[in-house]
Amino acid sequence: RQIEFEHLNLSKWIPDEELKNFKSTVEHARNTLVKRDGAGNDFTGWLNHPVAYDKEEFERILQAAEEIRQNSDVLLVVGIGGSYLGARAAIEFLHHSFFNSLPDEKRKAPRIYFCGNSNSSKYLADLEDMLEGCDFSVNVISKSGTTTESAVAFRIIKQKLEEKYGKKEAAKRVYATTDKANGALKKMADKEGYTCFVIPDDIGGRYSVLTAVGLLPIAVSGADIKALMQGAADMRQRVLEAPYEENPSLQYAACRNLLLRKGKEIELLANYEPSLHYFSEWWKQLYGESEGKNQRGLFPASVDLTTDLHSMGQYIQDGARILFETVLYVEETERNVFIPEAAEDLDGLNYLAGKSMEFVNHAAMEGTILAHETGNVPVMRIKLPKQDEYTLGQMFCFFWFACGVSGYIGGINPFDQPGVESYKSNMFALLGKPGF
Numbered sequence: 001r002q003i004e005f006e007h008l009n010l011s012k013w014i015p016d017e018e019l020k021n022f023k024s025t026v027e028h029a030r031n032t033l034v035k036r037d038g039a040g041n042d043f044t045g046w047l048n049h050p051v052a053y054d055k056e057e058f059e060r061i062l063q064a065a066e067e068i069r070q071n072s073d074v075l076l077v078v079g080i081g082g083s084y085l086g087a088r089a090a091i092e093f094l095h096h097s098f099f100n101s102l103p104d105e106k107r108k109a110p111r112i113y114f115c116g117n118s119n120s121s122k123y124l125a126d127l128e129d130m131l132e133g134c135d136f137s138v139n140v141i142s143k144s145g146t147t148t149e150s151a152v153a154f155r156i157i158k159q160k161l162e163e164k165y166g167k168k169e170a171a172k173r174v175y176a177t178t179d180k181a182n183g184a185l186k187k188m189a190d191k192e193g194y195t196c197f198v199i200p201d202d203i204g205g206r207y208s209v210l211t212a213v214g215l216l217p218i219a220v221s222g223a224d225i226k227a228l229m230q231g232a233a234d235m236r237q238r239v240l241e242a243p244y245e246e247n248p249s250l251q252y253a254a255c256r257n258l259l260l261r262k263g264k265e266i267e268l269l270a271n272y273e274p275s276l277h278y279f280s281e282w283w284k285q286l287y288g289e290s291e292g293k294n295q296r297g298l299f300p301a302s303v304d305l306t307t308d309l310h311s312m313g314q315y316i317q318d319g320a321r322i323l324f325e326t327v328l329y330v331e332e333t334e335r336n337v338f339i340p341e342a343a344e345d346l347d348g349l350n351y352l353a354g355k356s357m358e359f360v361n362h363a364a365m366e367g368t369i370l371a372h373e374t375g376n377v378p379v380m381r382i383k384l385p386k387q388d389e390y391t392l393g394q395m396f397c398f399f400w401f402a403c404g405v406s407g408y409i410g411g412i413n414p415f416d417q418p419g420v421e422s423y424k425s426n427m428f429a430l431l432g433k434p435g436f
């Protein structure tokens, strides 16, 4: 089933007339994106990727995933930013809440750990403990091939792998996802004989989860990557063809930009499922890196509800009126738990006996939306039929397209990230890297 965009209470802030009048601005931005004549247009390969992807490489990804599933207890995924968040978001979205802790016969896949996404010594040392007595493989992911966090982690992991298996066998357990020709990782991979997968030149990190960057770890987890691609392909067709009024990505892009113009400077992505936490992290990178430029741009933030209603709830309800909320709502839970009747009703919950947790969660969401409306928070909602691969593929494509269009509405290049470089030269100088 298709994901749906709902305006909910937005007409209070955006009259119908205004949304209609914004059509030409949005369509101009859409045309700029689709015709590839805007800033950063050499990084719009993601637009056709769900249909134009390299089918031969896709088969090699499936084969490599099968190999890892057969010979490894653990897959280590080394990467940061766009070379990390998509795979993590997908695996958390699609699988059991305690995936890595499940007994092997239930998980039916290697445990998957992520590293190279911080400089934490404690994290890596703790991770090494998890490898004791395990057969493991490594998927090192870096488009540039030179990112410090992931390169340092990989150097340490590589040594561990070689100590365990010897250089030749270790090389068979390393899968490098990187540029087709350039960068230190590509050079090393060629020299050491690692299996390589390519990150296309025209797809930047935060738009890359449906390339080998995300597909290999996601396939190792046992998820159906064909259904994932199909969801993205179907959403691609929908956002390319649907008219403004019925186009979910264009409506989303229009509403968030109109709200920004009315002083709502923070977009809060809210979910009601803990397993969407990393999807929100992925989304924050997508919108933060794409739009935060020239001293402008919506600030993307996220909350996990109802958890954060007990921390951030006060601010959302009653703090500075500078935010709006985009709710991610999963319509159908795969696993429902029912509330039992208690003989003595000591906790006073018998009024819920026989009801499902999903029923309670839904009431919490509806109640929260009403409360936020009373508190003058604009709220829109994206309805997700269920947590499966097909839905997730749609979500990636929906948000990419809206992001490209939003960026052009805002007059910036949504495909570069010059600000990401600034901390690096200071860090390199402090580390004593030659030339800095």
Ligand code: PA5
Residues within 6 Å of the ligand: 080, 081, 082, 083, 141, 142, 143, 144, 145, 146, 147, 150, 204, 205, 206, 289, 417, 420
């Ligand atoms: O979106 C981006 O381009 C960045 O967040 C990168 O993904 C991140 O810096 C990692 O880069 P690389 O894949 O080159 O190691």
